[in-house]
Amino acid sequence: MLPDLSERKAQARRVVRQLxxxxxxxxxxxxxxxxxxxxIATILSAQCTDVRVNxxxxxxxxxxxxxxxxxxxxxxxxxxxIQTTGFFRNKAKNIHAASQALVDQYDGEVPQELDKLVALxxxxxxxxxxxxxxxxxxxxxxxxxxxxxxxTRRLGLTDKADAVKVEKELMxxxxxxxxxxxxxxxxxxxxxxxxxxxxxxxxxxxxKFCPQVGV
DNA sequence: ATCCCGAGGG
DNA sequence: CCCTCTGGAT
Numbered sequence: 001m002l003p004d005l006s007e008r009k010a011q012a013r014r015v016v017r018q019l020x021x022x023x024x025x026x027x028x029x030x031x032x033x034x035x036x037x038x039x040i041a042t043i044l045s046a047q048c049t050d051v052r053v054n055x056x057x058x059x060x061x062x063x064x065x066x067x068x069x070x071x072x073x074x075x076x077x078x079x080x081x082i083q084t085t086g087f088f089r090n091k092a093k094n095i096h097a098a099s100q101a102l103v104d105q106y107d108g109e110v111p112q113e114l115d116k117l118v119a120l121x122x123x124x125x126x127x128x129x130x131x132x133x134x135x136x137x138x139x140x141x142x143x144x145x146x147x148x149x150x151x152t153r154r155l156g157l158t159d160k161a162d163a164v165k166v167e168k169e170l171m172x173x174x175x176x177x178x179x180x181x182x183x184x185x186x187x188x189x190x191x192x193x194x195x196x197x198x199x200x201x202x203x204x205x206x207x208k209f210c211p212q213v214g215v
Numbered sequence: 216a217t218c219c220c221g222a223g224g225g
Numbered sequence: 226c227c228c229t230c231t232g233g234a235t
Contacts, residue, residue, distance in 0.1 A: 042221095047218085047221065048219060048221095048232080048233080089230075091231090127222085148220080161226095196217080196219085
């Protein structure tokens with residue numbers, strides 16, 4: 001049973017305060033040097049570690065640094081480069097088509113509106129929110145990936161499984177000015193401490209308000 | 216065997 | 226809501 005909104009807001013304040021203490025300088029772990037490159041790196045990050053994405057994008061961006069170059073690439077060549085990130089056929093097709101759409105519709109630039117980003121092939125809310133927040137500093141939503149979903153459920157900020165529903169509840173409970181850092185820091189905490197399989201509760205600073213304690 | 220900074224389609 | 230797409234890491 002999910003606590004009411006005022007209690008979730010109070011819990012969110014505790015979480016935000018501890019995240020700031022533990023992960024003050026947390027930032028995006030993906031390597032990029034333009035909004036376009038962040039967009040592509042984020043598409044590649046589905047079901048893949050950021051470490052591996054960075055290995056692949058080093059090669060990929062050396063050959064295809066922007067939307068114009070990527071739109072001219074041959075899809076089988078892209079498949080080969082990104083092969084080890086998984087889902088490589090879908091990702092290669094989507095990266096190529098999204099790059100072509102950027103060239104056709106936005107002169108090769110990345111739009112700064114959620115609905116325009118989500119309309120691109122292979123771009124959902126999670127990817128769009130990463131690009132808007134991290135590349136443009138626009139808090140258009142809360143990034144909900146596998147880490148954010150898992151941790152906010154464990155911490156009692158949501159009881160939903162669906163990422164869109166989780167995002168909606170987090171947008172209610174977490175102040176808008178915290179949205180961007182909130183997700184980044186939760187992701188860091190999810191990787192370092194609150195892992196899916198063997199969470200290191202003995203090293204966790206969130207225990208004093210974690211509903212999982214004793215469960 | 217299970218999870219990793221998901222998206223699209225049924 | 227479910228399923229599929231995929232290789233790598235643990």
